[in-house]
Amino acid sequence: MDLTEHFFFNLSLLIVLMFFCVLWAERSNNLKFIQNVAILYFVVSFFLCIVFSYPIHDGFLFDLKNIPIMISGLYMGLGPxxxxxxxxxxxxxxxxxxxxxxxxxxxxxxxxxxxxxPLFIKLSPNQRILFSMGLTFLFSLIQTVLEFIHLPYPKYDLYFAVLFIQPLGVGMIAYFIEEITKSILLRKHLLNTKRLEAVEQMGASISHEIRNPLTAATGFVQLLQSENISMESRSQYLSIIKKELKSAERVIQDYLTFSKTEDFLTETIYVHDEIKQAIQSLQLTAKKKSIEIITHFSNDLAIIGDKQKFHQCLINIIKNGMEAMPKGGTLTIETETTSSMVSILIKDTGIGMTPEQLNRLGEPYYSTKGKKGTGLGLMVVYSIIRSMNGTVHVDSELNSGTTFKFTFPSIPDHLEQIEILENENKYVLS
Known part of the structure; x- marks a missing residue:
């Protein structure tokens, strides 16, 4: 059994060598590089088998070079x-x-x-494994008849090594190749799927964010078509339309919602002014839905961030609150301040959410609106708030409404100059 033991050792070396070649090839997604590693493996395996050849009789050497010859010939065309x-x-x-x-x-x-x-490559993986083993056994049998049958060597050991170990080695390596190929194809498919998902997500998100200012602009365009509108109102509506269209243009040209914090603009944002502008943009929607908007402003507040994106965030949350009240209701917007923090609370009296829905807020493609929602609006909001070093806290009860609380670091220098404007200010839109 010396020949059998020697060949099993040689076969184990081929498998270990394949293991290290796979580790090396996995570092790259380049198909050409992987092919070059495979060619190198078969050439090195060939010479490894020559080095570990076994003397049978009078200088006659026997080795396992048929294994790399058969595998490389069938899988890569290196047989000749x-x-x-x-x-x-x-x-x-x-x-x-x-x-x-x-x-x-x-x-x-x-x-x-x-x-x-060319025919072998078209077979299924299982067929390729069986075919390679069968072809190896056939050539091993022919080799035995032509070269080994007359040698004075223990027949059992010789025939077992030639007719069993060689097909077994080819079958094992063919199986490893099929599994590695399957893994590479699955990884490539996964990468392509992730890229496609990222593109779809970005496209849907951009579409979602552009729809908000365009909806507001469309509403004011409809008002401008009225014959009884005053010149003052016409000028005011045109100003709002211009601002909303600029907002949509900026979303298209510079969509940085998911960028790092340092990529966002750092400008002073006067919170109450932005809230008033957001309410003004959605006042037509509120009127149509019979929603009363009430504001409670504490002080003249200021924070640091991107004004356009903060406006975008307010629009998203206020609009979501309105959509949660299909039969009308009250939307309350409050601001609170401490020595270091600014808080904005947006409360609705809508349908509310279950604990399960509340836990999933902000997940991509998850929406409480069913087929009407993309699930991206709140994801955008969460990203904007994080980029401005803020936090989001949501409280909700089914059929009792929802409260969004946004907290941001305040501007210390500005807090020293603030003046109390009013304890309560109401915007009633009927």
Whole structure:
């Protein structure tokens, strides 16, 4: 059993070598690089088998080079190259009858593998494994008849090594190749799916954010078509339309919602002014839905951030609150301040949310509106708030309404100059 043990050791080396080649190839997603690693593996395996050849009788050497020849020939079309290399190595030992047997045998193997390669690739993975093992067994049987049958060596050990270990080695390596190929294809498919999902998510998110200012602009355009509108109102509506269209244009040109904090603008935002502008943009929607908007402003507050994106955030939350009150209701907007923090509370008297819905707020593509929502509006809001070093806290009860509380760091210098404007200020839109 010396030959069998020697070949099992040689086969284990081929498998270990494949393991390290797979680790090396996995560092790159470049298909050409992976192919080059595979070629290198088969060439090194071929010479490794030559080095670990086993002397059977009177200088006659036997090895497992058929394994890399068969696998590389069927999977990569390298059969003719390694077959010619085998013939050249045999020629170094002299041109004799044994050489001509090797020349004939490996010449036939090379031509056969060259012709079978295009057909072999079209087979299914399981068929390729079985076919490669069967073809290896066939050539091993022919090799036994031509070269080994007359050698004075223990037949059981010789036949077991030739007719079992070689097909077994080919089957094992073929199985590993199929699994590695499947893994590479799955990873590539996953990467493509993630890229496509990112593009779809960005497209849907941009569409969602553009829809808000365009909806407001469309409403005021409809008002401008009225014949009884005053010049003062016309000028006011045109100013609002211009601002909303600029907001939509900026979303298209500079969509940085998911960028890092340092990529956002840092400008002074006067909170009450932005809230009033957001209410003014949505006053037509509130009127149509019979929603009363009430504000409770504490002080003249200021924070640091991106004014356009903060406006975008307010529009999203106020609009969501309105949509949660299909039969009308009250939307209350309050502001609170401490020595270091500014808080904005937006409360509605709508349908509310269950604890499960509340826990999933901000997840991509999750919406409490069913098919009418994209699930991206709140994700955008959460991203904007985080970019401004703020926090979001949501309280909600089913059929009792929802409260969004946004907290931001205040501007210390501004707090020293603030004046109390009014304790309560109401905007009633009917």
């Amino acid at each position: 190259f390694l077959g010619v290399l085998t013939i050249c190595i045999k020629a170094f030992y002299g041109i004799n009858s044994s050489f001509w047997v090797t020349f004939t045998l490996y010449g036939v193997i090379s031509i056969t593998l060259w012709r079978l390669y």
